[in-house]
């Protein structure tokens with residue numbers, strides 16, 4: 111079939127129980143080699159007279175993370191041939207494992223996800239540890255469970271719970287799995303194998319039930335009730351994910367099995383899996399899966415190498431090039447100080463204490479300090495309200511937070527994150543103070559979203575430990591962390607912050623130092639394109655509708671209302687200053703702000719808001735648009751008043767793609783995939799489109815460039831394609847093609 115990796119082993123004990131172990135580090139994924147080996151080993155176990163019963167488990171405390179996702183791409187591009195439909199679900203799990211005359215028990219520790227759980231469900235019983243995670247997350251990859259999971263899970267836990275687990279992709283832990291009937295017992299890791307062996311023998315001896323999952327019916331809801339559940343699930347899916355087909359296909363497949371029996375369901379599952387595997391959605395989501403895991407691999411870049419080497423020579427210090435390929439180990443960060451208890455500072459403090467870091471929160475006076483601590487408490491309280499945390503745990507977590515009004519407690523901190531207002535001289539003063547009061551190993555991070563880090567650290571001699579830690583609001587919820595490194599930031603400091611980022615469950619992306627870094631650079635043209643179109647006659651609300659239909663959580667105008675016009679104007683100012691040639695200077699937002707329409711907080715912006723914060727279009731905004739149009743000296747363009755949704759999407763997003771190309775060309779990001787992750791996690795770009803540049807490449811650089819050129823002739827330099835984009839379009843090359851590494855700014 112193919113030359114993938116991994117294997118299974120077979121070991122027989124004196125009790126006549128064979129232990130089949132899946133071995134394929136790091137997560138024991140089910141490569142074709144593993145699956146073939148599993149089949150062979152099982153056949154052997156069934157054949158051998160010295161074997162009475164079978165236990166399946168995974169090596170090193172992990173059952174299995176599911177089908178090998180790296181094989182998806184190989185099947186899609188034809189380098190590997192997919193096994194025939196039903197090879198795993200019928201041939202291995204149904205006809206070999208489940209139908210065997212020897213009982214099988216799955217011993218589950220760590221992960222049993224996707225295909226991993228499907229293998230376990232093929233067995234006659236399952237024993238797990240309390241911390242094991244069991245789930246079918248295939249929908250997150252644009253496919254459905256393809257090893258029989260659509261039929262097995264409803265038969266073990268009921269249709270309603272099975273649909274929930276598949277549609278949300280959320281795993282359950284051992285205890286909940288036991289309550290649901292997904293596992294038969296929960297034991298500690300060191301009792302796991304012995305319990306499973308004994309259980310298998312008990313089945314053989316008739317002391318425990320011999321259950322074939324696919325024939326089970328006791329958990330299935332009656333047909334009438336089931337039909338209602340399918341109807342409800344479809345309606346909810348259409349509402350929540352209108353652009354996605356595969357969740358609906360999954361519901362159809364589950365229904366087929368309920369209406370026509372598990373074998374028919376399994377056939378439909380096998381066919382549907384093959385079809386979905388080749389969909390654009392699956393290709394995009396698989397790309398995103400690996401892009402997300404690739405952000406922490408910040409490897410050697412030639413430009414960086416030269417600079418570091420030069421520095422080594424200059425400073426005769428032994429520094430080594432690269433970042434994550436240097437063999438450096440993250441240092442242990444125990445105590446972190448945060449300066450500023452506003453929205454950002456309190457959010458960052460919340461994220462840190464939730465991951466057991468000791469935090470000192472410093473403010474300028476007691477009133478502000480108490481305000482900051484209350485915000486942290488409120489953040490935690492909302493978790494209690496949602497049932498994600500007990501009140502007891504809240505108090506324990508909060509005890510990790512100490513308040514401070516001076517620098518006395520900074521003498522043993524390992525990292526400081528400054529999160530005060532965006533004022534250069536204030537930040538410079540703070541960083542000189544930090545240099546005095548913090549120990550020499552302490553990392554000095556700033557949460558600035560726009561200011562140049564070299565400027566912030568100008569008055570210190572600690573440039574090598576100054577780094578940007580750019581969180582997104584609300585910091586305890588948003589998953590992205592931009593780690594901004596200057597040319598002087600030491601690799602060790604980057605490694606340390608990457609480690610903290612992962613520990614607080616963020617996706618860290620390392621970027622270079624410039625105004626707006628990566629995410630805000632890409633966000634800027636998003637709003638600007640909206641303003642340009644509106645001044646020339648496109649309807650505000652049609653723009654927002656088209657963009658939401660494309661898959662963004664909200665359009666540019668609803669977003670402006672949410673962040674507030676004050677922030678929009680302040681960041682806009684930075685861009686006008688730094689990139690004047692491509693900034694569209696509209697007075698629309700300042701005009702509205704002058705009239706105390708400043709967004710959601712004032713309950714009026716581009717929309718009006720009721721007490722429940724529900725947004726409603728407001729015809730009154732027309733007067734501001736007319737005034738802004740007059741001030742810009744532009745007139746309505748009839749073509750722009752009747753744009754299709756597709757045209758709107760392209761006119762808003764192609765300038766964003768253009769800016770992303772500049773960010774790549776300048777070496778602010780090292781790889782296109784990092785920008786894909788940043789766009790999804792920082793901007794809300796739909797992951798099922800694979801990220802900004804992956805999506806752009808699906809349309810083609812030539813097409814994007816020609817449209818931008820056409821618009822730039824009619825509407826000015828804002829649309830002018832940058833040389834990186836124009837160059838790739840001329841060559842017919844993808845935008846994600848690796849740049850010349852010598853230009854990297856990292």
Ligand SMILES: C[C@H](O)CC(=O)SCCNC(=O)CCNC(=O)[C@H](O)C(C)(C)COP(=O)(O)OP(=O)(O)OC[C@H]1O[C@@H](n2cnc3c(N)ncnc32)[C@H](O)[C@@H]1OP(=O)(O)O
Nearest residue numbers: 137139175176177178179180223224225247255256257403
């Ligand atoms: C037919 C079937 O129904 C279809 C399927 O089974 S599809 C697969 C279903 N399984 C999944 O979706 C699980 C995907 N994996 C995950 O969610 C997470 O990796 C995890 C929860 C297993 C582990 O998370 P975490 O500990 O944070 O480690 P993480 O960095 O994500 O992964 C560790 C490594 O394992 C790899 N990996 C994880 N799951 C994998 C899989 N199923 N196949 C191949 N590689 C996998 C990751 O790419 C990463 O590789 P790297 O070190 O080279 O970057």
